[in-house]
Amino acid sequence: MDATKPKRRRKRHHTATEIDEQLFVSHFINLQLHFVINKDELNLLVIVMDVNPIWWGQQAQREPEFTLSKCLDAVMVMGNSHMAMTTTNRLAVISSHFQDSHFLYPCKNWTGGDGAWDGTMDEAPYCGDGKYELLSVANNVVAEEMKRVMSTTEMKGNSTDTLLAGSLAKALCCILLKIVTFFSAGQEMKSRILVIKTAEDCARQYMNFMNVIFAAQKQNILIDACVLDSDSGLLQQACDITGGLYLKIPQKIALAQYLLWVFLPDLEQRPQLVLPPPVHVDYRAACFCHRNLIEIGYVCSVCLSIFCNFSPICTTCETAFKIQLPQMMKSKKKKLKQSI
Amino acid sequence: MASLSEEVLLVLKKVRQRKQDGTLYLMAERIAWGPEGKDRFTVSHLYSDIRCQKISPDGKAKIQLQLVLHTGESSTFHFSNDSSALTDREAAKDLLQQLLPKFKKKANKELEEKNRMLQEDPVLFQLYKDLVVSQVISAEEFWANRMSTTNTENTLSDKKQDVGISAAFLADIRPQTDGCNGLRYNLTPDIIESIFRTYPAVQQKYGENVPHNLTEKEFWTRFFQSHYFHRDRISTGALDIFSECAKQDEKGQVPSYEGYGFSAAASTSNPNRTGKENSNSAIIKRFNHHSAMILAAGSRRGDAPNDQASETSSTDGNSRDSDLFQPPIKKVKLQEAIDYLDLQREDGPKTVALNLKKSDRYAHGPVPLESQKYTTSQDIINSITCIRHEMANYVPNLAQVLTSSAVSSAIAALSPGGVLMQTGTQQAINQMVPSEVQGELKHLYIAAGELLRHFWTCFPVNSPFLEEKVVKMRSNLERFQMTKLRPFQEKVQRQYLSANITGHLEEMLQTAYNKLHAWQTRRMMRKI
Numbered sequence: 007m008d009a010t011k012p013k014r015r016r017k018r019h020h021t022a023t024e025i026d027e028q029l030f031v032s033h034f035i036n037l038q039l040h041f042v043i044n045k046d047e048l049n050l051l052v053i054v055m056d057v058n059p060i061w062w063g064q065q066a067q068r069e070p071e072f073t074l075s076k077c078l079d080a081v082m083v084m085g086n087s088h089m090a091m092t093t094t095n096r097l098a099v100i101s102s103h104f105q106d107s108h109f110l111y112p113c114k115n116w117t118g119g120d121g122a123w124d125g126t127m128d129e130a131p132y133c134g135d136g137k138y139e140l141l142s143v144a145n146n147v148v149a150e151e152m153k154r155v156m157s158t159t160e161m162k163g164n165s166t167d168t169l170l171a172g173s174l175a176k177a178l179c180c181i182l183l184k185i186v187t188f189f190s191a192g193q194e195m196k197s198r199i200l201v202i203k204t205a206e207d208c209a210r211q212y213m214n215f216m217n218v219i220f221a222a223q224k225q226n227i228l229i230d231a232c233v234l235d236s237d238s239g240l241l242q243q244a245c246d247i248t249g250g251l252y253l254k255i256p257q258k259i260a261l262a263q264y265l266l267w268v269f270l271p272d273l274e275q276r277p278q279l280v281l282p283p284p285v286h287v288d289y290r291a292a293c294f295c296h297r298n299l300i301e302i303g304y305v306c307s308v309c310l311s312i313f314c315n316f317s318p319i320c321t322t323c324e325t326a327f328k329i330q331l332p333q334m335m336k337s338k339k340k341k342l343k344q345s346i
Numbered sequence: 347m348a349s350l351s352e353e354v355l356l357v358l359k360k361v362r363q364r365k366q367d368g369t370l371y372l373m374a375e376r377i378a379w380g381p382e383g384k385d386r387f388t389v390s391h392l393y394s395d396i397r398c399q400k401i402s403p404d405g406k407a408k409i410q411l412q413l414v415l416h417t418g419e420s421s422t423f424h425f426s427n428d429s430s431a432l433t434d435r436e437a438a439k440d441l442l443q444q445l446l447p448k449f450k451k452k453a454n455k456e457l458e459e460k461n462r463m464l465q466e467d468p469v470l471f472q473l474y475k476d477l478v479v480s481q482v483i484s485a486e487e488f489w490a491n492r493m494s495t496t497n498t499e500n501t502l503s504d505k506k507q508d509v510g511i512s513a514a515f516l517a518d519i520r521p522q523t524d525g526c527n528g529l530r531y532n533l534t535p536d537i538i539e540s541i542f543r544t545y546p547a548v549q550q551k552y553g554e555n556v557p558h559n560l561t562e563k564e565f566w567t568r569f570f571q572s573h574y575f576h577r578d579r580i581s582t583g584a585l586d587i588f589s590e591c592a593k594q595d596e597k598g599q600v601p602s603y604e605g606y607g608f609s610a611a612a613s614t615s616n617p618n619r620t621g622k623e624n625s626n627s628a629i630i631k632r633f634n635h636h637s638a639m640i641l642a643a644g645s646r647r648g649d650a651p652n653d654q655a656s657e658t659s660s661t662d663g664n665s666r667d668s669d670l671f672q673p674p675i676k677k678v679k680l681q682e683a684i685d686y687l688d689l690q691r692e693d694g695p696k697t698v699a700l701n702l703k704k705s706d707r708y709a710h711g712p713v714p715l716e717s718q719k720y721t722t723s724q725d726i727i728n729s730i731t732c733i734r735h736e737m738a739n740y741v742p743n744l745a746q747v748l749t750s751s752a753v754s755s756a757i758a759a760l761s762p763g764g765v766l767m768q769t770g771t772q773q774a775i776n777q778m779v780p781s782e783v784q785g786e787l788k789h790l791y792i793a794a795g796e797l798l799r800h801f802w803t804c805f806p807v808n809s810p811f812l813e814e815k816v817v818k819m820r821s822n823l824e825r826f827q828m829t830k831l832r833p834f835q836e837k838v839q840r841q842y843l844s845a846n847i848t849g850h851l852e853e854m855l856q857t858a859y860n861k862l863h864a865w866q867t868r869r870m871m872r873k874i
Contacts, residue, residue, distance in 0.1 A: 060721060063729020066736060074733060075740050079747045086744075149742050156737035159730055166726065213709045256765060260756035262747045267760055282766045294707045309702060322704050 049272055050184055050197035051088050052098040052177040055081055055110075057152070058168045059103070059159050061205040061235070072258045080262035081202065082148060085111075086141045087270055098180055099148055101155055102173035104166055109176070110151040111144050167208035170240075171215040174199065174229070178221055185225075198228035198250065200269050207238050219244045230269050234258050239288060246287045249273075253282055294322065352376075356441055358434045360427035363389060370423055372441050375449070377413070379423065389421055393449035399442050401435065409435045413442075460489065469792060476793040482826050483797070513640055515540040531570055543643040544636075642683060779847065783838060787847060790830060794851055797823055801858050807865065820862050823855055831855075 055077070062074045085097045099110040181197045188195050199222070222229055228250040231241040237254055245252035255264045268281055290299040293314040304313045309323035319326050356372040361379065368381040368388075377396070378387040395415050402410040409431045412422045423438075425431040464471045478485050515537055542549035548569070556565050721729075759765040801819040804812045835848045 059733040060726050060729045063732040064721075064725070066732055067729075073736060075736060075743075076747070078740070079742055079744055082742055083744055083747050145742055145744070149740060153737050153740060156734055159734065161726060161730060166721065209710060253766070255756075256759060257752060257756060260748060260752040263753045263756040264760070267757070280762055280767075282760065292710075297710070309700060311707060322707060323700060323702050 048094050048096055048184075048188060048193055048195040049092070050096045050098065050181060050195060051085075052100065052180060052197065052199045053081055053085060054100045054102055054170070054173045054177055054199060054201045056168050056170065056202060056204045057101045057103055057155070058166070058205040059156065060166050065204070069258070072261075076259070077202070077261060078148070078152060080265060082145050083262045084200075084265040084270065085144060085148070087266060089141060089144065090138065091270075096184070097144060098177070100173050100177055100180075101152065102168050102170055103155060103159070104168055105159070105162070107169055107173035107176050108151065108155050109180070110148045110155075113147050113151050167210070168203075168205050169211070170201070170203070170208070171211040171218055174201070174218045174222075175214070178218060178225070178227065181227060182225070196226075196273070198230060198272065200230045200232065200265075201241060201244075202232050202234070203238055203241060204234045206236055207240050212240065215240050215244070219247050223248050228273060232261075232265060232269060234261070242285055242287045243289070246284065251276075251281065252285050355445075356437060358425070358427075358438060360425070360431075361434070362424040362426050363421065367426070370438065372438065372445075377442070379421075391415060391421070393442075393445050396442075396446055396449075399439065399446070401439055411435055411438055472789055473792055473796055476789060476830070477796065480829060482793075482829070483800075483822050487800075513637060515544075516636075531566070533566060544639045546643075779838075783847075786834060790834060790848075790851060793830065794826065794854065797826055798854060798858060801862075805861070805865070816862060816865070820859065823858060827852075827855055 057074065062077075066073045081099065085099060089095050089097050098112065101108045101110050177199050181195075181199075184197070185195050219229065222244075227248065229241075229244045229248045230250040231238070231245050231252045233241065233252070233254040242252050244250070251268060253264065253268055255261065271279055288299070290301055291303070291312050292298060293300050293303055294311045295313055295315070298314060300312070300314050304316050305311070306313070306320040306323065306325060306327075308325045309320060311320060311322040313320075318328075352373040352375065354371055354373050356370075358370040358372075361368060361370040363379050363381075366381050368379055368384075371378045371380070371387070375394075376390055376392045378390040380387045380389075391413060395417075397414050397416045400412040400414065402408060402412075409425045410422055411425070412420050414420045425435045425438075427434055464474060474488065477483050478488050542552070552565060556562050560568070760767065797819065801816065801823065804816040804819065807813055807816060831848060831851060838847060
């Protein structure tokens with residue numbers, strides 16, 4: 007065996023097909039990596055839960071098999087699934103009450119850090135199933151905070167409407183704060199808001215709601231809506247304007263399934279799935295006098311207020327109008343042509 | 347002379363053609379020449395036949411004008427009037443210059459125009475093919491509407507573009523040395539026009555002095571000699587008619603553009619400046635002034651045609667008209683000419699405060715004030731206590747969130763064909779019908795739209811012409827339906843089971859028929 011002489015290797019010229027194959031394979035791997043590990047982009051999901059105690063209390067009496075506990079469980083499953091998809095996914099949960107909006111997760115009151123199991127936590131509640139610590143911590147926090155919120159519920163004022171516009175505004179602020187903090191670190195962030203709505207729309211929040219919607223649209227933040235009880239025109243508009251999905255689910259007990267099927271995929275993956283088609287949104291305006299929804303009406307050119315009937319004075323800005331009525335045509339006497 | 351039924355624009359006596367004395371007549375549509383003493387024209391050319399005209403150079407003794415026809419023939423006219431030969435020739439030449447372009451190939455122009463339009467606009471071409479080639483309507487009807495719109499468009503677009511003034515027009519003159527210590531300036535009408543537009547004062551001077559005191563040539567010679575033109579501009583000699591222009595310019599009646607080389611501070615002369623600096627600043631000042639005049643001319647151009655006379659008289663301080671009451675008007679006009687809105691400080695639009703009595707109406711969205719479900723206070727208290735109780739004992743139970751039956755029904759609802767996916771299928775109609783069929787449908791819509799437009803513009807029927815047209819349009823519509831719509835519909839139905847995609851078209855046609863029928867019955871009733 008002649009080990010001293012190095013073997014001369016003949017250089018193989020790669021054929022064209024081999025090169026193509028290599029290129030294809032490397033490209034394919036890159037794509038996979040891109041989908042699976044996108045180190046540059048964070049995905050933040052903010053779940054806004056409507057926890058109006060009055061509606062939920064009545065719901066508990068109407069349908070005992072689906073109560074606030076079950077709903078919370080479903081939301082936790084959704085949150086866990088979202089965080090389990092990739093390491094760059096983040097979660098926030100806000101509870102929307104008639105007295106305030108509260109961040110259930112992440113929460114300042116909890117002292118355990120951002121999910122790291124650093125051994126300082128004495129209790130290991132609900133953790134016995136060996137779950138990923140981040141998920142179990144998140145669940146704990148949500149449960150604790152929700153208990154706290156509900157225990158401090160008091161009926162002070164006479165408003166029983168959920169402060170949804172305020173919760174959405176808080177969600178937007180949270181998103182923007184995260185964007186700012188991550189932007190300085192060179193990371194991009196995509197975010198969306200999922201609203202789980204139970205009670206009815208509050209007409210008084212309309213302006214704030216619309217402002218929030220347009221702000222979200224400007225920042226390219228999606229608003230999805232999962233509606234349990236009655237259709238909400240405001241949320242339909244929100245989803246239509248920001249490009250999110252609106253769904254009114256027929257069965258509340260399967261809430262988790264609907265959430266996972268429809269709302270778990272993010273914006274890039276949605277076009278590749280067959281999802282429920284968008285709803286037809288009623289964009290009709292309401293007249294200022296009766297608040298009926300009208301399609302054709304009269305608009306004051308000074309203050310742009312809409313009326314269903316013509317009135318010579320606009321009641322909002324007191325401008326006087328003249329409308330030209332069709333002129334009375336004098337009946338012309340017909341000249342009969344003399345036929346020759 | 348034989349009675350001339352045409353309008354005569356110009357008559358020039360003592361014009362020789364082929365060594366014969368005669369008179370040249372320029373009329374509205376042709377140019378003609380008749381020998382002296384005779385009352386008929388031996389030579390007559392329509393302007394549309396003339397390809398171009400030529401003149402003999404200035405230095406030659408014979409002053410001639412030659413007309414070259416499209417056929418290649420040419421006729422030469424020799425202006426032999428001793429005193430005014432040159433002016434005659436110039437007059438004839440100018441008039442021809444104006445008239446010839448109008449007549450050039452007028453007849454062919456329309457066909458060319460039509461061809462061009464058809465080529466440029468494929469939709470129009472398709473419409474033409476659908477309607478005229480298949481003889482649903484005749485070609486004249488088709489073009490009747492189109493030509494009027496395009497003609498107005500073309501003339502409008504012609505008017506919009508005006509050639510601006512080149513900033514280098516004075517430099518472009520480029521004098522050439524004549525060999526013997528003289529300079530030769532080549533002035534074209536374009537340059538003259540530029541000079542007049544930029545320096546209206548010079549135009550004013552021209553108007554005053556030519557042709558009374560000086561000939562054009564002398565005027566321009568003096569212009570170029572004057573120190574007004576030259577860069578050093580040391581004004582000497584009161585004989586110089588342009589010294590007044592220089593003085594006027596010094597007065598600073600020219601717009602000054604802050605920041606573009608002008609600054610208020612620099613205008614105050616610094617006594618410590620050296621002679622060289624002074625001359626440099628003078629040159630720069632003149633240059634800026636020149637540019638400013640060009641800009642002002644550009645803005646003045648917009649209202650020039652109407653105001654030319656008044657403007658030149660108002661902007662020239664030396665106008666013979668009474669200066670006394672001119673200044674305020676002059677100043678206003680000058681102000682208007684030099685005010686650029688976007689160079690001024692933003693004043694903000696003048697607003698009227700909106701006086702709203704009931705502004706809370708806006709805050710209330712289009713959510714109608716329906717009565718909400720009334721909950722009694724007892725209900726509320728009950729609900730709250732119930733929830734509190736429930737949440738106090740809450741333990742997340744994530745292993746039992748869903749039952750399989752609930753899940754399978756949810757999945758069924760979300761699958762294609764399920765309860766929640768219903769509206770999706772309705773949108774697929776454009777996927778069920780292939781694109782050629784869609785294209786044909788589009789053509790049908792365009793053609794039907796055109797016919798219906800003709801039909802509906804006939805109403806209200808005021809004249810007998812419209813009555814005939816309405817009836818004709820109805821027959822056109824019927825023919826369209828028979829020849830185009832029905833076969834298309836049958837083809838679609840044979841091949842694709844689905845939808846009635848021509849339903850809307852049929853509806854539109856039916857509405858038109860109904861309208862005509864109603865109108866006809868009303869007419870019959872009136873006649874009875």
